[in-house]
Amino acid sequence: MFNDQRATQMLRIGQDADFSDSFCEPLALTSAYSFSSAREAAARFGGTEPGNVYSRFTNPTVNTFEQRVAFLEEAEAAVAFASGMAALSAVVMAFAASGCNIVCARDVFGTTLIMLRQHFARYGIEVRVVGMLDYDAWEKAIDSDTCLVIVETPANPMQHVADIARLSRMAHAHGALLLVDSTMLTPILQRPLRQGADLVLHSAGKYMDGHGRCIAGVVCGVDTLMQPLRAVLRSQGACLSPMNAWLLLKSLETLELRMQRISANTLSMARWLDKHPNVAAVFYSGLESHPCHDIACAQQAGFGGVVSFEVGMSQKEAWACMDALQLISIATNIGDTRSMVTHPASTTHGRWSPEDRMSCGIGDNLLRLSVGLESLADLQQDIDVALKIALEQKSQSLQGCSLLETLE
Secondary structure: OOOHHHHHHHHHOOOOOOOOOOOHHHHHHHHEEOOOOOHHHHHHHOOOOOOEOOOOOOOOHHHHHHHHHHHHHOEEEEEOOOOHHHHHHHHHHOOOOOOOOEEEOOOHHHHHHHHHOHHHHHHEEEEEEEEEHHHHHHHHHHOOOOOEEEEEEOOOOOOOOHHHHHHHHHHHHHEEEEEEEEOOOHHHOHHHHHHHHOEEEOOOOOOOOOOOOOOOEEEEEEEHHHHHHHHHHHHHOOOOOHHHHHHHHHOOHHHHHHHHHHHHHHHHHHHHHHOOOOOOOOOOOOOOOOHHHHHHHOOOOOOOOEEEEEEOOOOHHHHHHHHHHHOEOOOOOOOOOOEEEEEEOOOOOOOOHHHHHHHHHOOEEEEEEEEOOOOHHHHHHHHHHHHHHHHHHHHHHHHHHHHHHEEE
């Protein structure tokens, strides 16, 4: 006869296994935690005793990821979220309120402006948008009612670079916080807290992951600013999954190596594109011709892995170039080990008005290239062939139009 306790033991045996000697960090796939007593449970939930409470806002694997990112950013603490947009939403919820205003650079990730204008503006938060490099406009926009100043530098996709220290002085003069989205460079190539930023945000599913496997966000700063963020996370619930946190931990181990190689590849690619006869213009802060090259050299340790360039005069030529690529993938992410290209005007910034896009220099003929770790020669050959095909199609189209005009 079978033991009546068999079902019980199947559920309980090994539950208290010790993973402290594991060479690789354990993955804490759990929603809840066991407490030694009712008193301990109450103390942890009340915040009078340290320890895990519930994985919506405390998890050992996620905490380890937060600690490592905080170390890299030279910050006191960090709070992780399910995505970069979840992180930005939490920042606004923690530090903005009805009656205040947020001053945001126009040159930011497309969804950032959509979220601020269409969603948070409904709660009585005024959103003021200024040109990223127009410092007179920044001065006029920031006032005593400003709670947050938001900038992404380098900007995606035009690679404009903001003077972080200058914006910090403007924000602090009115008691506002400066949030810098540093996704494009990671802490390996830029540390905004050194320049006076109060909060640093990363869409961690980009370069921090580097393999296109997960979505995540993280915000860094002093502990007193992280506490309100963690309070929002506890109620909001946009938590980073332990699995994604574990994947990110593994990726952080190679982040410096990847960023150095990608940055070097991209600088070489930008210089090659700049000399290509079939490329109309190139935008990369590593080029001496870029208007932000000097400030980029002053506050960055590298120029990152994204370069944008113009093909022909219209969307038709840009799309033809993309469709002719054989190696480089058409994808809207950045920061992967594999190179990717996208058409910002119809994807990442497609929900913007044509006027907003043009004010940032995002034309219909612009392509954004996220350079990966492939052989640079292979990437250049792929683009070279694609450019030739795109322009041949344009030439054939023009010849066809001329023939029709002649027949008419």
